[in-house]
Amino acid sequence: MPETLTLREGYFGDPAAFQALADLLQDIFGIDISHQMNLGGPDPTSMPFGYFDPSGRCVANFSAFSIPLVVNGRVVRAAGYQSGAVRPDYRGQGLYRALMKRAFDWSEREGFEAGILLTDKPGLYETYGFRTVPQFKFHGAVPHADLAVPRARDLDLKQEADLHIVQIALGGRQPVSEIFSVVRQKEMFLLNAHFDQDIRLSLLEEDDAVIAWKPQGDTSLQILDIAARQIPPLGHIVASLGAHFERAEVFFPVDRLGWDGVATPHQGDCVLMVKGLDLTSLAQPFMLSPLADF
Ligand SMILES: CC(C)(COP(=O)(O)OP(=O)(O)OC[C@H]1O[C@@H](n2cnc3c(N)ncnc32)[C@H](O)[C@@H]1OP(=O)(O)O)[C@@H](O)C(=O)NCCC(=O)NCCS
Numbered sequence: 223m224p225e226t227l228t229l230r231e232g233y234f235g236d237p238a239a240f241q242a243l244a245d246l247l248q249d250i251f252g253i254d255i256s257h258q259m260n261l262g263g264p265d266p267t268s269m270p271f272g273y274f275d276p277s278g279r280c281v282a283n284f285s286a287f288s289i290p291l292v293v294n295g296r297v298v299r300a301a302g303y304q305s306g307a308v309r310p311d312y313r314g315q316g317l318y319r320a321l322m323k324r325a326f327d328w329s330e331r332e333g334f335e336a337g338i339l340l341t342d343k344p345g346l347y348e349t350y351g352f353r354t355v356p357q358f359k360f361h362g363a364v365p366h367a368d369l370a371v372p373r374a375r376d377l378d379l380k381q382e383a384d385l386h387i388v389q390i391a392l393g394g395r396q397p398v399s400e401i402f403s404v405v406r407q408k409e410m411f412l413l414n415a416h417f418d419q420d421i422r423l424s425l426l427e428e429d430d431a432v433i434a435w436k437p438q439g440d441t442s443l444q445i446l447d448i449a450a451r452q453i454p455p456l457g458h459i460v461a462s463l464g465a466h467f468e469r470a471e472v473f474f475p476v477d478r479l480g481w482d483g484v485a486t487p488h489q490g491d492c493v494l495m496v497k498g499l500d501l502t503s504l505a506q507p508f509m510l511s512p513l514a515d516f
Contacts, residue, residue: 360483
């Protein structure tokens with residue numbers, strides 16, 4: 223490690239250091255995580271490990287955070303890993319290897335039983351026991367709701383009252399699937415909804431349910447996630463979003479939707495990798511909701 227660099231961990235309490243990480247991720251990935259400050263703040267469980275130069279610039283980072291999962295009906299205490307990057311002029315010197323080791327050692331000391339990450343470079347993590355798992359989305363015709371259903375209302379995260387509604391829904395949500403889903407994760411849901419302007423958040427007032435979705439042409443829609451105390455049936459949800467939708471594509475396991483979609487492989491930019499999780503016993507295909515992406 224270059225002698226001029228300082229290693230810092232758990233530094234989100236320092237606003238300048240958080241902004242330095244935001245600058246690193248903006249420069250490397252073109253995303254601005256500082257928007258989290260308008261959405262309730264970063265995940266309080268985050269444990270970032272970073273190298274900083276004498277001017278306070280973050281030149282490398284790798285973060286762990288707590289992401290409890292439901293897997294086959296069981297709550298699994300998992301650590302997620304994110305925000306991994308090294309500035310080009312500091313690459314090839316072992317900085318990332320050192321940060322990964324620190325984060326994995328920390329997770330082990332903290333007693334996490336599993337690890338999970340999303341990456342376009344799976345080779346980086348195989349050495350540390352991570353394995354790629356295939357993901358599947360689900361599609362099919364939409365069942366018709368039996369009764370007339372009230373129309374959903376669109377929410378706008380820039381409106382404080384609407385943001386509050388989404389935060390409350392996320393705080394009290396039922397995991398969207400018993401097969402594979404996050405138990406509760408607010409920060410990434412809000413940031414992902416903020417980043418992708420095509421995502422619509424709609425409130426089913428009578429059900430206290432927030433639906434993250436995208437229309438696809440005139441007659442199809444994608445359901446990306448649902449934050450609700452009780453997940454409503456798919457027919458009910460779709461009728462609230464628009465009676466003209468005939469087909470749905472769902473981006474999480476559909477066991478709570480009262481609907482059987484056809485599973486097809488999901489090819490995203492990144493693959494899902496896990497360690498410490500035996501997924502061979504899972505009876506059904508699954509994917510991690512895009513709103514839980516990190
Ligand atoms: C990938 C990246 C973080 C590597 O940083 P680095 O400091 O150069 O990595 P290190 O020198 O610590 O090397 C660590 C290991 O990763 C390997 N590695 C480096 N770049 C790699 C790549 N692009 N693909 C696969 N493995 C890679 C190295 O060979 C080394 O392996 P070893 O431990 O078996 O010797 C850096 O190139 C980067 O920031 N890239 C752009 C952002 C990115 O892809 N981040 C990862 C997102 S999941």
